[in-house]
Amino acid sequence: MKKVLLILFLIVGYCEVSQAQSIIVNAQNSTITIPSKFVKDIFIGNMTRWKNNSLIEVVDYNANTELRTEFTAKYIEMSVMRVYKNWIRLSLSAEVAPPKIFHTQQEVIDFVSKNANAIGYIKDRQLISKDSSVKEVKILEK
Amino acid sequence: MMSWKWGLRHQLLVSMVLLTSIFVAVFFYYTSDQQYKLFHREFISKNNSVTETVKIGLEIGLQNENLEAIKSIFDWVKNQKDFHWIGITDSSGEIFASYPSELREDFLSHQSSDLNLPTITTSRDWKSPLDHGSIVIAFSTDRYHLQSQKLFKDTAFFSFIILFLAVILSLLLSQLIAKPLTSFQKTIEQISSGHTHHRIDSESGGAEVKGLTQSFNIMMDELNEAQMKIEREKQKSENLLLNILPVKIADRLKSGEKIISDKLDSVTILFADLVGFTVLASKTQAPELVAILNRIFSDFDDLCEQTRAEKIKTIGDSYMVISPLGSDASKGAQIMISFAQQMLKILSQINRENDLSLQLRIGIHTGPAIAGVIGKKKFSYDLWGDTINIASRLESHGIPDQIQISESTQLLIKDYFKNEYRGEIELKGKGKFKTFLIS
The missing domain is CATH 3.30.70.1230 (Nucleotide cyclase, GGDEF domain)
Structure with missing residues (x-):
């Protein structure tokens, strides 16, 4: 029994660590889960529309923030410059809305709460526990 | 004789037309050259300004991580007059952004500042804390070519008018110059045919022609006077001869009959x-x-x-x-x-x-x-x-x-x-x- 409890603890603990960044969207957004590949595509601009065909409004952080570095490393697997280049390429050739850059998680939450098509990420879940206008979307790992 | 007369007119006409053609050609060349220089200056200046703006916008946007500003700059450049394409390379020389999106690297290697080519390009190096590269923007020279065509038509029309006027002027001028000479020639022909009393109208033509005709008329008067004296003396001689010989015998002697x-x-x-x-x-x-x-x-x-x-x-x-x-x-x-x-x-x-x-x-x-x-x-x-x-x-x-x-x-x-x-x-x-x- 102790072994079982230990295994369950380890699994839950692992999950907590892997869920260090949470994807958030507006509460009106019907999305519940999102594959990690889509996360990458959205944040580098390759995927620009929701299922309902509305334009995705990407929200990101400054390049020198730890949160962004971790998120980029984990989900996008590209350098920040590489991501920028991709956005620049898209900005020149397609009708896309480049990501809005904020400094803090609260600024990101505020923007997402006010924009139905916005998507961002945070690290501190408790920041959205009391905000009903923003919801977390579960990332489906590979 | 007629060929000489027409020859002079033709020479004058051809000379005038030739001179006018040279003038028109020089004028045409000068106008085209000036237009090229003017457009070139304008294009280079404007394109440099546009490219510089894009460079600054790109660098500031990257430095402030303001991708929206960068997009605004791109939207602006795409709406610029004569804009044809833009290519942005990174430090590796690879095009990571372009418009149109299918732009290839070899486009960037064909940079030109010659207005006679379809496009003219300007380039700037960009630099940000994360990377650096180049921006190349091409501008279409269609507007220049259209204006050149219009200028060509206008100049051609203008040249035609000048040539036409030159031909008319040449004809009038050649007639003006040739008229006293023609009159001179006709009078000489009449004098040659025995009408020695004919004189050239010394009031027509320029001062030189007037002087010439007056001198000629004076010379003819003197010649006539001398001729009349000779005639009178000859008549006297003939009368003397007729006084001593019958007319028919005198005629035979005058014709050379010896005996x-x-x-x-x-x-x-x-x-x-x-x-x-x-x-x-x-x-x-x-x-x-x-x-x-x-x-x-x-x-x-x-x-x-x-x-x-x-x-x-x-x-x-x-x-x-x-x-x-x-x-x-x-x-x-x-x-x-x-x-x-x-x-x-x-x-x-x-x-x-x-x-x-x-x-x-x-x-x-x-x-x-x-x-x-x-x-x-x-x-x-x-x-x-x-x-x-x-x-x-x-x-x-x-x-x-x-x-x-x-x-x-x-x-x-x-x-x-x-x-x-x-x-x-x-x-x-x-x-x-x-x-x-x-x-």
């Missing part, structure tokens, strides 16, 4: 001698005597002119004349009878006017004779043969104020003039001859 010698088959010869002149000469002063004799013989000379009878000579107070050369025998004889009658009338008139009592003894005979011109100096036309001697004898044996003719003459004029047989006279060495008197 004049003719056999006349039937010529009527008249001898007239003034009776009483010797007595008069002894009583009258020489000048008066000569004046009387001159008056008589001058009137006889006038009679020769009127009747075309040929005066041969005077010997003292004798006057020898023959029937017109070339006339037939009968006609010649008739003319000589009339001539003799007129002589008598003339002398009668002179007698009355001068209170004289001179008489004429006239002898006429018709027959063959030899005629010719002899001598180098004071040469004369003369006749030889028995006919002359017989005529002379008829005169010397004649009756004053009577016309004595031989039988051969009587046969020729008997149907026209009344005459009566006088008888026979003894002519020395010739025997007896029948003679007749004109009634």
